[in-house]
Amino acid sequence: MTRFSRLTLKNKIFISCLGVTLLVSLIIALFTRSLVISSLTRELKNRGVGIAQSIADSARGFILTDNRAELTSLAYDARYGNRKDLVKYLIISDTTGDILAHTFTTGFAGPIQAIVKQQAVSDVSIQHLEMGHHRVFHITVPVTEGIYRVGSIQMGLDKQHIDHLIAKLRWMFLSFLSMVTLIFFFLSHRLALFITRPIASLIRYTDRLTQGDFDIIDSPGFQSLKQALKTRNDEVSKLTDSFIKMTARLRNSTRGLKESQRKYRSLFKSGPNPIFVVDKTGFDILDANPNATKLFGYTRRELVKMTLFDLGELDTASVTGKPVDLETLVARSRVRFFKKNGDPVFVNIHASPAEHAKEDVIIVGTTDITELVEKESQLIQASKMANLEKMSAGIAHEINQPLNAIKMGSEYLCLMHEKKQAVPPKDLNLVLGEISSQVTRAAEIVSRLKTFSRKVDFSREVVDVNACIVSVHRIIGRQIALQNIDLVLDLDKTIAPVLAHGNRLEQVFFNLITNARDAINERIETLNVTDPGKIVIKTFPVNHQVGIDIEDNGAGIDPDITESIFESFYTTKPMGEGLGLGLPIIRGIVKDYNGTIAVSSRPGKGTVFTILFPASTDAPLTKELNTP
Amino acid sequence: MTRVLVIDDEKPTLSMFRLFLAAYGYEVFTAQSGAEGLAIFKAHHPKIVFTDIKMPGMDGLTVLKEIRSLDRAAQIIVITGHGDLEKAMEAMDLDASDFINKPVDRQALDAALDRAEKRRQLPAGMRFTVSRKTGFSDPFFTLSGRFTGQDPDLLFEQITQNKIDDQTVILDMDAGFSINRTGIAGLIRTIERLRGQNIRVVLNNVSCNFSRLFKMVGLDKLADIREARVED
Numbered sequence: 001m002t003r004f005s006r007l008t009l010k011n012k013i014f015i016s017c018l019g020v021t022l023l024v025s026l027i028i029a030l031f032t033r034s035l036v037i038s039s040l041t042r043e044l045k046n047r048g049v050g051i052a053q054s055i056a057d058s059a060r061g062f063i064l065t066d067n068r069a070e071l072t073s074l075a076y077d078a079r080y081g082n083r084k085d086l087v088k089y090l091i092i093s094d095t096t097g098d099i100l101a102h103t104f105t106t107g108f109a110g111p112i113q114a115i116v117k118q119q120a121v122s123d124v125s126i127q128h129l130e131m132g133h134h135r136v137f138h139i140t141v142p143v144t145e146g147i148y149r150v151g152s153i154q155m156g157l158d159k160q161h162i163d164h165l166i167a168k169l170r171w172m173f174l175s176f177l178s179m180v181t182l183i184f185f186f187l188s189h190r191l192a193l194f195i196t197r198p199i200a201s202l203i204r205y206t207d208r209l210t211q212g213d214f215d216i217i218d219s220p221g222f223q224s225l226k227q228a229l230k231t232r233n234d235e236v237s238k239l240t241d242s243f244i245k246m247t248a249r250l251r252n253s254t255r256g257l258k259e260s261q262r263k264y265r266s267l268f269k270s271g272p273n274p275i276f277v278v279d280k281t282g283f284d285i286l287d288a289n290p291n292a293t294k295l296f297g298y299t300r301r302e303l304v305k306m307t308l309f310d311l312g313e314l315d316t317a318s319v320t321g322k323p324v325d326l327e328t329l330v331a332r333s334r335v336r337f338f339k340k341n342g343d344p345v346f347v348n349i350h351a352s353p354a355e356h357a358k359e360d361v362i363i364v365g366t367t368d369i370t371e372l373v374e375k376e377s378q379l380i381q382a383s384k385m386a387n388l389e390k391m392s393a394g395i396a397h398e399i400n401q402p403l404n405a406i407k408m409g410s411e412y413l414c415l416m417h418e419k420k421q422a423v424p425p426k427d428l429n430l431v432l433g434e435i436s437s438q439v440t441r442a443a444e445i446v447s448r449l450k451t452f453s454r455k456v457d458f459s460r461e462v463v464d465v466n467a468c469i470v471s472v473h474r475i476i477g478r479q480i481a482l483q484n485i486d487l488v489l490d491l492d493k494t495i496a497p498v499l500a501h502g503n504r505l506e507q508v509f510f511n512l513i514t515n516a517r518d519a520i521n522e523r524i525e526t527l528n529v530t531d532p533g534k535i536v537i538k539t540f541p542v543n544h545q546v547g548i549d550i551e552d553n554g555a556g557i558d559p560d561i562t563e564s565i566f567e568s569f570y571t572t573k574p575m576g577e578g579l580g581l582g583l584p585i586i587r588g589i590v591k592d593y594n595g596t597i598a599v600s601s602r603p604g605k606g607t608v609f610t611i612l613f614p615a616s617t618d619a620p621l622t623k624e625l626n627t628p
Numbered sequence: 629m630t631r632v633l634v635i636d637d638e639k640p641t642l643s644m645f646r647l648f649l650a651a652y653g654y655e656v657f658t659a660q661s662g663a664e665g666l667a668i669f670k671a672h673h674p675k676i677v678f679t680d681i682k683m684p685g686m687d688g689l690t691v692l693k694e695i696r697s698l699d700r701a702a703q704i705i706v707i708t709g710h711g712d713l714e715k716a717m718e719a720m721d722l723d724a725s726d727f728i729n730k731p732v733d734r735q736a737l738d739a740a741l742d743r744a745e746k747r748r749q750l751p752a753g754m755r756f757t758v759s760r761k762t763g764f765s766d767p768f769f770t771l772s773g774r775f776t777g778q779d780p781d782l783l784f785e786q787i788t789q790n791k792i793d794d795q796t797v798i799l800d801m802d803a804g805f806s807i808n809r810t811g812i813a814g815l816i817r818t819i820e821r822l823r824g825q826n827i828r829v830v831l832n833n834v835s836c837n838f839s840r841l842f843k844m845v846g847l848d849k850l851a852d853i854r855e856a857r858v859e860d
Contacts, residue, residue, distance in 0.1 A: 397682055397709045400730040401638045407731035408644035415651060415734060427647055434640050481684045 010196040017188025018181075025177040032173055037166050044086065044165075045126055045137060048157040051078055051087065052141035053124075056153045059092055060143050063100060063151040071101035078155065079103055088136050088156040091116055095149055116154055135159040198236050201225050202243055214251040217244060273367050276308060280353065280360040283308040287356075295368055297340035308364060312337030312347070334373065334592055336459070337366070346373040380507060380585065381455055387510065388453055394479035399445055402438035409435045448475055452506065460499050460593075462616050465546055466491045468505045469537055476513060485520055485533035487513070495541045496615030500593040508586050509537070512550045512609050515583075519554025519607060526555065527604070541615070548611045556603040565599065629655040630745075631674035635665035635691060636707065637683045641730075645678065648737065662686025666694055669702075676703045676744045680730075681715050689715070692722050700752045703744035707732065713844045721808045723774070726837050739836040739856065746803030754804055758786040761800070766830075770800045777810030780818045787822065797822065800832040801856075807838070812845055819850045830854060 004012065055078050062070040075090045089112075092101040097117040102108075112131070115138065127138040136156035143151040205225075208216045216222055226244065229237040268275055274292030276285050288303040296303070296311060308314055313336045337345045347366040354363045388395075409431040416423045423431075452475055473489060480487045498505075513535060520533030531553075538549040557565060566583045590597045594614050601607040632654040634645040642658040649656045657672055659665035663686050665679065677695060681688035692704050706719040706727045716727050725747055726740045754773040761768045769787060787797055807815065819829050829851040834842065839855050842848060 393709070393712075400709055401641065404731040405638065405640035405644050407733060408641070408648060411734040412644060412647050412651065415648070419651075421651075430643060431647065434643060438640055482682050484684060 008196070009199065010192040013192035013195060014188050017191065018185055021181050021184035021188070025181055029173070029177060033170075036169065040166060040169070041162055044157065044162050045139070048086065048137065048139050048155060049124055049126075049141060051083065052090075052139050052153045052155045055090065055092075055155075056141050056143040059153065060145055060150065063092070063094060063143055064145065066100070068100055075101045075103050085161045086157060088134065088158040090156075091154040092143075092151060093154065094151045100151065129156070131156070195236060198225065198229055198240060202240060205247075206243075209247060209250070212254075214247070214254060217247045217251070273365055274347075275366070276303075276364040277354075277356055278308050278362050278364055280362055283362075286359075286361060292366075295339070295345060296337065302340075312345075314349070334369065344370075346370045376585075376588070377455070380504065380589075383511075383582070383585070384453055384507060387514070388449070390514075391476070391479065394476070394482070395445070395449065397482070398478055399442055402442040402445075405438045406435050406442075409438075451503070452510075454503060460501060462497045463500045463502045463505060464497050465495060465505065465539055465548060465613070466493065468502055469509055469539065469548070472506050472509045472513065473537075476510065480513070480517055480535065483517065483521065483533070485517055485535060488534065488536045490536060490538040492539050492541060495539050495546045496544075496617070498546050498593060498595075498613040499616040500613065504589050504592075508589055508611070509548075509550070511582075511586055513537070516550060516552035516554055516607070519552055519556070521554075523553075523555040523604070542612070544615050546613045546615050548613075549608055550611075551606065551608040553606040556605055556607050557599065557601040558603055559601075562599055562601060566597075629653065630676065631655045631657065631672055632676045632678070633657045633659065633665060633668055633672070633674040634678045635659045635662060635683070635688070636678075636680040637661060638680070641680075648734075652741065662688070662691040665691055669695055669698065673699070674702070675748055676705065676741070678705050678707060678728075680707045681712070681719070682709065689718055689722060692719060692724055696723060701748070703747055705740045705744060713841070716841055716844075717809045717812075720806070720812075720841075723806070723808070725806070726835065727841070728837055729840065736836055743803055743835050750804045756782070758783055760786070760790065764798065766796045766798050768798045768800060768832075770802055772802050772804040773806075775805065775807045775811040775815065777808075777814055779811065780814030783815075784818050784821055787827075788825070795826055796828045796830060798830045798832050801834055801838070812841075812847075816845070816847060816850065819847070823850065828852075 004015070007015065055074060059071055059074050061067075062074065071092050075092055078090045079087050090103045091099055091112070093099050093116050099113070099116060104112075111129075115127075115129070123142065125140045127140070129136050129138045136159055139155045139157060141153045141155070142149050143153060205216050205222060226240065229240045268289045271289060272291060274295045275289045276292055277287040278285050284307050285303050285305075288300055290300075293300050293303065298306070333348045335347055335349055337347050339345055346369050348369055350365045350367075351362050354361055356363075413423065413428075413431060448471070451471070469489060469491060473487065477487055516535045517533070520535070523529065524533065534553050536549070536551045538551070540547045540549070566587050587597050590611055590613075595612055597609060597611045599607060599609050632649050634642055634649070634656065635658075636642055636645070637660055639660065642660065646656045646658060654676075657668050657674060659668050662679070662683055665677070666686075668674075669677065677691075679688040679691045688706055692706060695702055695704055703725040706716070706724045707730055708715045708719070708727055709730055719727050726743050728736045728740050756771070756773040756775045756779040759770050759772075761770055767787075767790060771783070775783075783799075822829055831842070831847070831851050832854045833856045834853050836855050839853050842853055847853065
């Protein structure tokens, strides 16, 4: 059976048909042999009996009259014509078994005489006899006159003749069956071919298709096959139809696929942004587009030997304590990468999982924002300078205080010296001590300014928010106080540090505090009220975050414009006065450190800006918190 | 002993003032805020008051106004930040006797005290007068009283009604002379008019603090400014 199932469909059909034909032929042959031959033999015997009975009827009178001549002629009549082949011999005998007439010309053969003698027949009987090399059916028929038996007719049917007839019949039958088999052999072969030839062609075309030769369905060979099958309406033609449809669809989708592949390839190649294809598990770089090689200065060959982490500070696990998971991380902004020559490049990263060459990969698109970062830091620096300029009067005032004490102290000593008067030791102590401490105070102011105006370097650090607020307070606290505004710090010392630039955070707080001050002054000017201004800066921990509230009782913000205050170029201040960092940049800085800023305000009552930063798990590098 | 009150929110400044003024022989009171200063003023009636302008709470100008309303004769010297022209002008409008800049130098302090002492002898609220003095090589006019926006014409007429052959006029400012914002504008205008007639103006005996104010508004480019000498 396994051998059969291994055959081709054509051979299966062929062998099946042939097998069935042969089986049917065999059954017919056996049937014929058992039924036809036996009925033929029986028929011949009956015929023999019939001949013998008709002889017996004719011979009755002659036996009674013992007319031997007539009986002999009667006996020979039985072998008259074509009966001669069938009837081998005929014997007419009386009741005693004496032979009255016979057809033997060359003497009795074998045991005939004895058989006739002992024959005391009253019924018809058929006996099988061997007579020399002849085999015969010996038929005995009684001759009766009324109820009396007067003699018998004994006749030999030539078995050889019967066998000859049967052999002839069998031969004819066999020839017929052979012919039928031959025809069936031919037909089944044709049938098998008819069914399997289009299938074989389809198989051939499918093989070509799998090699990617989709234009095969336009080839003349295929068209003619299509035409040939069109006239048929059977399963094979339907199969072919389906095959054509499938191929057409496959060709279209393959074309579409190729086209989109080409499109993406060209996007990948000519896209303005560096794109990497990285391995999902090890972040090995599998491919990089020309712009990636251009920006980072590595050749593609060098890049594919590296991992994404080799390029930059993406591995922030050491800082944040959390493993980097690029799959969930869709975008990450302002990541510092390095060129081959060591120059830093700032990029925004967008990652999306994809499949490439049957592997799970991540497509990492990067945007070079170095220029933006530089511009932004220039902008922040410029606004810092603008702030300093605005602060200059206040700073001058502040520096004047220690300078005044120093000046007056020293001039006092001069005066006493000129007058040649002795300075009481108590006063001398006071003056000298004051001079020294006021110099320290002035130096502190200068160093604070220096820190404030310092340019920010690009790497983030672990920053204590409270320390930033205290430092801002040192810079403008006095000036705010001089404007009769109460600046209250309500700092929670347990808050976690955040990952940011301390100086930038100071800028944010500085600007929000000066905004609050302006809002308070606005309220006092427009509403002409005298109740004192108050700014409260509060820090608090909330859900692994660090919260900072900056609350004022100033003019408040109109609900209509709370949405737009974070937009670029929006200012409520008159031309030339809006020199602050501006809320859009403040929000930009806050967002940079993955923070959020929100505002809630009641016009005429005040405003609260709430900033939330994710807490960093690391301890701050420098933990100093000196409340003034 | 003349009583002096110093109001400043800076403790070190107060200490130094105390030493200085004590050395000059004054009885010194100090206050760290405007409110405290007013209370002390009401209690002790000092003749001379120094007050800082920029202070948390009640600022120097309010203190000036309040004290003026209590005592027209009190000599009030405001302490301003260096170069703070606007505040100085405001103080002059409020009839401050003088102003000095922080950091306070001895010369300015001496001048202010000297002027205050002289003004203390004069009646308060004197009107502006111009008088010609003889015995000088150039025409010499003494200015006294409060010079305001109405007075420049008077000054111009007084100068031009005398036939001046010489091309230089000396305007001498005595201790009673004071000026406000519109007065300064008027003075500038008058000097420009005189220059139009080819008359050179010399401002004589200008208190060193006023001289600073005049320089700030650019008067030194129109006229010669000769500062007053402080006699010890």
